[in-house]
Amino acid sequence: MTYRKDFNDLLSDEEFQNGIFNFNFFSNEEKRAFIRRYSVNKEEFIQARTILSGLDFQGTRFSEEELNYLWGKLGIETATTLSSKLKSGTMMNWFSKAAAILFIPLLVTSVWLSYKTVKLEAFKDENIDRLAGTYNTVFAPVGGRTKAVLPDGSEVWLNSGSSVQYPVLNDQAYREVKLTGEGFFKVMKNPNKPMFVSAAGIRVKVYGTTFNMNAYEDNTDIETVLVEGEISIVKLNKEGKPENTEYKVKPGEVGRLNRLQNTISVAPAVNIDVFTGWVNGKYVFRNTSFKSILERLEKIHHVNFVLEDQTLGDYSFDATFEDQNIDRIMEIFAVSLPIKWRSVHAEQKDDKTFSARKIFISKTKTGE
Amino acid sequence: MQEKFNKKDEDLLWKKMKLGDQKSFSIIFKFYYPKLYTYGIKLLPFSDLVRDQIQDLFINIWQSREALGDVSNLKAYLFISLRRRLLNSKEKRQHTEPIESLSEKDYQSWLFEPAEFIDAAFVSSNVRERLIKNLNSLSVNQREIIFLRFYNQLTYSEIANIVNIKEQSIKNNMPKILQKLAEGITGISREDVRDIDIMLFNLFLLFQKK
Numbered sequence: 001m002t003y004r005k006d007f008n009d010l011l012s013d014e015e016f017q018n019g020i021f022n023f024n025f026f027s028n029e030e031k032r033a034f035i036r037r038y039s040v041n042k043e044e045f046i047q048a049r050t051i052l053s054g055l056d057f058q059g060t061r062f063s064e065e066e067l068n069y070l071w072g073k074l075g076i077e078t079a080t081t082l083s084s085k086l087k088s089g090t091m092m093n094w095f096s097k098a099a100a101i102l103f104i105p106l107l108v109t110s111v112w113l114s115y116k117t118v119k120l121e122a123f124k125d126e127n128i129d130r131l132a133g134t135y136n137t138v139f140a141p142v143g144g145r146t147k148a149v150l151p152d153g154s155e156v157w158l159n160s161g162s163s164v165q166y167p168v169l170n171d172q173a174y175r176e177v178k179l180t181g182e183g184f185f186k187v188m189k190n191p192n193k194p195m196f197v198s199a200a201g202i203r204v205k206v207y208g209t210t211f212n213m214n215a216y217e218d219n220t221d222i223e224t225v226l227v228e229g230e231i232s233i234v235k236l237n238k239e240g241k242p243e244n245t246e247y248k249v250k251p252g253e254v255g256r257l258n259r260l261q262n263t264i265s266v267a268p269a270v271n272i273d274v275f276t277g278w279v280n281g282k283y284v285f286r287n288t289s290f291k292s293i294l295e296r297l298e299k300i301h302h303v304n305f306v307l308e309d310q311t312l313g314d315y316s317f318d319a320t321f322e323d324q325n326i327d328r329i330m331e332i333f334a335v336s337l338p339i340k341w342r343s344v345h346a347e348q349k350d351d352k353t354f355s356a357r358k359i360f361i362s363k364t365k366t367g368e
Numbered sequence: 369m370q371e372k373f374n375k376k377d378e379d380l381l382w383k384k385m386k387l388g389d390q391k392s393f394s395i396i397f398k399f400y401y402p403k404l405y406t407y408g409i410k411l412l413p414f415s416d417l418v419r420d421q422i423q424d425l426f427i428n429i430w431q432s433r434e435a436l437g438d439v440s441n442l443k444a445y446l447f448i449s450l451r452r453r454l455l456n457s458k459e460k461r462q463h464t465e466p467i468e469s470l471s472e473k474d475y476q477s478w479l480f481e482p483a484e485f486i487d488a489a490f491v492s493s494n495v496r497e498r499l500i501k502n503l504n505s506l507s508v509n510q511r512e513i514i515f516l517r518f519y520n521q522l523t524y525s526e527i528a529n530i531v532n533i534k535e536q537s538i539k540n541n542m543p544k545i546l547q548k549l550a551e552g553i554t555g556i557s558r559e560d561v562r563d564i565d566i567m568l569f570n571l572f573l574l575f576q577k578k
Contacts, residue, residue, distance in 0.1 A: 012542035014524055021521060031568060042569055043554075046490075051550050054491040055499050057519040058484055059406030067398045074397070074423060076430055077390055143567075147486070 003044055011048055020052045063152055139163040142302045157184040157279045160300045182214045184279045202257050203242050206231045212276045216299055222257040225275040233264060281323035290315040301326045308362040338364045378442050386433045397426055404450050412454045413477050421453045444526040451530060478511040480504055495553055502549050510545050513538060
């Protein structure tokens with residue numbers, strides 16, 4: 001291996017370490033700048049990434065209930081409420097008490113140090129409320145899959161280009177989760193507090209189940225398939241508020257929102273693997289048109305397909321792919337369909353990002 | 369998982385806490401409790417004792433809140449306080465308990481288990497096992513430094529404050545620690561996984577040559 005002489009010094013550099021720790025959160029441009037700045041070669045980069053962030057440590061997790069219990073055990077809230085009741089004899093709750101206590105020093109400070117008014121803005125209660133609802137977002141890069149563990153212990157597998165957003169801690173909206181793209185959820189049981197998963201016009205209510213939700217922005221159908229447990233689906237109106245009608249989905253069924261007609265239907269899922277296989281890197285298609293298969297593959301691999309003959313899109317067939325790269329998949333297509341294909345590699349665009357690789361598919365003469 | 373609040377938010381929470389705002393304090397408590405517990409249980413593998421000390425630490429902060437100054441890094445501050453408490457109670461224990469039973473359990477402090485790590489897609493299970501093995505072969509002090517730096521994203525100067533070693537000595541030792549951590553591991557990417565970063569890397573090199 002070709003490591004530079006001072007490689008271990010480089011690995012020990014705080015700034016370099018921060019770059020490696022946060023590499024996943026960088027934009028392509030930032031990634032490029034980082035690599036250029038330290039002029040690491042490929043082997044060095046891989047080695048640095050393995051040593052510095054190859055082990056993803058998971059500390060002990062605490063459920064919201066447990067943290068509430070522990071917070072209660074501190075005895076702070078009750079003690080203060082009691083003492084203020086004794087002193088003032090009013091039934092004013094601790095919150096308005098706290099606000100009143102706060103208000104006086106704030107008023108004084110603002111009179112005496114008027115130039116610090118900007119800073120005082122920070123004391124408004126919305127800021128605290130916002131913090132209580134601090135959101136964490138986990139992304140899966142295009143072409144990759146990621147698993148996230150939510151604060152309550154629920155697990156989410158994210159498919160290529162998807163993300164899930166959840167509050168870091170918030171008593172009220174704790175189990176409110178937003179999904180973009182596709183996610184496979186294993187939700188921790190909590191009969192008292194359902195989890196709500198919202199995505200592209202629908203909201204799913206769950207109490208502790210396993211289900212898959214395919215809600216890529218450009219899907220016509222938003223599909224939610226239930227593996228076990230119980231869920232219900234409601235449509236969200238334009239303001240994002242849930243409508244009244246709930247659609248129950250039983251295990252083995254798929255709830256489908258058609259976004260063109262704005263209708264929800266529930267039907268048995270013929271083959272669950274078609275919906276959930278991707279979690280294990282398996283993509284299963286049953287009686288699916290070539291066009292739909294390509295659309296699915298575009299989301300998983302960072303590629304664009306161009307069908308030079310539209311009639312090709314209507315071929316329907318069964319197929320199963322297991323974590324194969326796109327060239328291998330194309331070879332398989334070429335064996336079973338009368339097609340030829342050529343590909344144009346990713347290019348750097350004006351904004352310095354990279355376009356997806358383009359694959360052109362045309363009909364072969366012999367296939368006619 | 370988010371490791372720290374951003375500086376501005378943290379200052380705001382701390383200030384409001386000092387003014388007696390329970391909501392701010394509960395946010396600090398619920399955010400840092402799991403991180404403190406994870407650290408504490410590594411320092412001293414007695415769950416009840418660690419839990420008691422964390423409760424006690426927070427009660428103490430609340431009771432003396434008006435006398436407390438500003439903290440430049442709340443996480444580091446909490447870690448220092450908990451560490452001091454746990455090491456003190458360890459000393460006390462050593463006087464009251466037979467040495468043998470303690471040292472037996474003590475052996476487990478700073479032992480990392482495979483179950484504590486989630487899979488990083490770009491590391492094969494062989495490399496992962498090797499990394500954990502190498503990590504556990506470091507001295508207890510070295511493991512603590514790695515834990516604070518890698519898994520808590522604290523700076524060398526904050527770590528120096530927590531473990532009570534000179535910052536320069538951590539910096540001097542780091543290359544050696546990392547070399548040990550890298551033993552038997554070479555920079556080969558997993559063949560069977562689509563590795564976006566490496567693909568990007570290749571692209572960058574391609575364009576640089578142009």
